[in-house]
Amino acid sequence: MNGRNLVIAVVLLLGAAVFFFRGIFTPDQPATGAAMVSVTVPELSGPAQDGEALFNRSCATCHGKNAAGQDGVAPPLIHKIYEPNHHGDASFRLAAANGVRAHHWPFGNMPPVEGITETEIRKITLYVRELQRANGVY
Known part of the structure; x- marks a missing residue:
């Protein structure tokens, strides 16, 4: 050599x-669990209010109140990564039904959401999209 x-x-x-x-x-x-982004909550439509209740039941444990994420736990959904041009509504349905392999954030894989229906996922997605629009992510 x-x-x-x-x-x-x-x-x-x-x-x-x-x-x-x-x-x-x-x-x-x-993991501090602190909100990762500041979220302005608009006046929500009726269906989005239904989605908010479903989100709080099935998603907020990880993604935080108003989808603001939780430091060290799960990402905020009020973020440009989740805008419709990058993650369409079908992405939310597939994530809830099948889980997601970690690819944008260092939180690890997301497991499937147990006990949630397609209709409930649509309402949750509507809620998240209304929050996104109110916060300039659309």
Whole structure:
């Protein structure tokens, strides 16, 4: 092995060691559960009010009051990532029915929501969309 290859090998080993030990020894940040975004709640339509009650029953435990997310628990749905052009209404239905593999946030996978119907998911989605519009996410 010539000198150049040895230097490259040492640099690669050191880089791998840094990533390895950083992952082991970096303490996880504790989940605070604090709201991740500030949400303005508009005057909701009747169907969205129904959706709010369903959201509070089935989704708020993780996604927080008014879908503001919870630090260390679950993301806010009042966020540009969830605008209809990126995550359409079908995404909400599929997430509730099947769960979601983590891909935008570091919260881990979302399990399916137990005991929720298609009609209830539609009402919840309407509620979230009205919140999004009122908060400039649409």
